[in-house]
Amino acid sequence: MEVKEVNAANKKGMYENVMRQFDHAADTMSLSPGIRKILASTNNEIVVHFPVKLDNGEIEVFTGYRVQHNNALGPYKGGLRYHPTVDIDAARALAMWMTWKTALAGLPYGGGKGGIQLNPKIYSNSELERITRRFTFALGENIGPDHDIPAPDVNTNAQIMAWISDTYSSTKSTSIRQKNLHVVTGKPVGSGGLEGRDRATGFGVVSTIKSWAKAHNQDLNGKRFIVQGFGNVGYWASYFLEKEGAKLIAVQDASGTMINKNGINPDELNAHCTETNGSISAFKNATFIDSEEFFGIECDIIIPAALGNQITMDNVDKINTKLIAEGANGPLDTEAEKVLLEKGIDIIPDILCNSGGVIGSYYEWLQNKRSENWKMDDVLNLIQDKVSTAYFKTVDMAKLHSTDMRTAAYVVALTRLELTYKERGVFP
Numbered sequence: 001m002e003v004k005e006v007n008a009a010n011k012k013g014m015y016e017n018v019m020r021q022f023d024h025a026a027d028t029m030s031l032s033p034g035i036r037k038i039l040a041s042t043n044n045e046i047v048v049h050f051p052v053k054l055d056n057g058e059i060e061v062f063t064g065y066r067v068q069h070n071n072a073l074g075p076y077k078g079g080l081r082y083h084p085t086v087d088i089d090a091a092r093a094l095a096m097w098m099t100w101k102t103a104l105a106g107l108p109y110g111g112g113k114g115g116i117q118l119n120p121k122i123y124s125n126s127e128l129e130r131i132t133r134r135f136t137f138a139l140g141e142n143i144g145p146d147h148d149i150p151a152p153d154v155n156t157n158a159q160i161m162a163w164i165s166d167t168y169s170s171t172k173s174t175s176i177r178q179k180n181l182h183v184v185t186g187k188p189v190g191s192g193g194l195e196g197r198d199r200a201t202g203f204g205v206v207s208t209i210k211s212w213a214k215a216h217n218q219d220l221n222g223k224r225f226i227v228q229g230f231g232n233v234g235y236w237a238s239y240f241l242e243k244e245g246a247k248l249i250a251v252q253d254a255s256g257t258m259i260n261k262n263g264i265n266p267d268e269l270n271a272h273c274t275e276t277n278g279s280i281s282a283f284k285n286a287t288f289i290d291s292e293e294f295f296g297i298e299c300d301i302i303i304p305a306a307l308g309n310q311i312t313m314d315n316v317d318k319i320n321t322k323l324i325a326e327g328a329n330g331p332l333d334t335e336a337e338k339v340l341l342e343k344g345i346d347i348i349p350d351i352l353c354n355s356g357g358v359i360g361s362y363y364e365w366l367q368n369k370r371s372e373n374w375k376m377d378d379v380l381n382l383i384q385d386k387v388s389t390a391y392f393k394t395v396d397m398a399k400l401h402s403t404d405m406r407t408a409a410y411v412v413a414l415t416r417l418e419l420t421y422k423e424r425g426v427f428p
């Protein structure tokens, strides 16, 4: 019941949110009108319907999406999500966020996003493999290592990326087959993946929290934090934040909400989740509470790491924290954000906070292009460096325009895009 309600909110507002954020930033920096028109629309929107034979012999037709928002700075880049809320509006919103994110991080990429509208939990592993391979085949040349490069997102993982890479490469002639590994990033290390890509997003989230602590003269040791979503981003963010001495006191996922003010061990919870198909349900060292209570828990840091539009006018008054670090894409709606800023709650915006993932993807892509194997420590240092550069650029921009961190992050990204269009002009 709870999942249905949250998902309805998620579906309604993400596209409106991203457009409101974009308009506000474009006004703040007086973005040139022609470039504003270009960036307000998406370049390409691909919708595919494809059949798959299920384990029981029946055929089902699935709908998949890939929205390519903008490629002025390089190939389209962004995740694939397997979830019932995936539709054209969600893909548009998420693709736009990717354009701003890659521009802010200083990467040679544009923005794209997509996925399949389905509940992956009801399909077997072999059905998911056939669905993934047939979706890849249906996308055909709409993706490619120098054109559009997907990555994992909600309910997709390294295994799914390996199937995509294998399917895409298998459709190429033998002489160039091995040159296509980097059609996706976030692959398993044995299939061309990058050491550290699994933890890159959560590591980046914590890098931004460390930059925030430095800028505000705060010590993370002893800070209490709560996390919504305990998948890839939620787990790794908890893991790295705990290493800074902070304490995880509550977790919410699609199955429920739990609290332990003495601390929840992220590794113990992760080990539990590997036994329960990813769910926190029945974890022994915490008390399960009503899900409505989650955002009202008193803490120092909230990390939303699940779906979009989770903090809205319906629950914003309950929030009792100092910092919200957006691991998820679009977890706050614009109205709720205004209320939080008026209360003096700091927000590290998604396009900055979770950019460690796409930065890690960039290094995986480079590793594959150069036929190299990089080391975890080097990768994490490179991510830390890029994330903190983007953080302090955003802080400087916020001071320059006397504005909030989200608007400032957008302005950094849009300034880079505007310059590119001004230098190159518009063909013909």
Ligand code: NAD
Binding pocket: 002, 003, 006, 007, 152, 153, 154, 155, 156, 201, 228, 229, 230, 231, 232, 233, 234, 252, 253, 254, 255, 278, 305, 306, 307, 308, 327, 328, 329, 354, 355, 357, 358
């Ligand atoms: P995931 O599939 O690994 O985990 C998703 C988590 O969200 C699960 O714990 C699930 O139970 C929980 N969840 C789903 N519906 C929920 C609901 N209604 N209420 C509470 N929890 C719910 O996904 P992920 O890769 O960790 O992605 C999480 C978020 O981070 C998404 O917004 C995604 O776009 C964003 N993100 C991911 C990456 C990445 O590298 N994976 C990079 C940048 C941003």
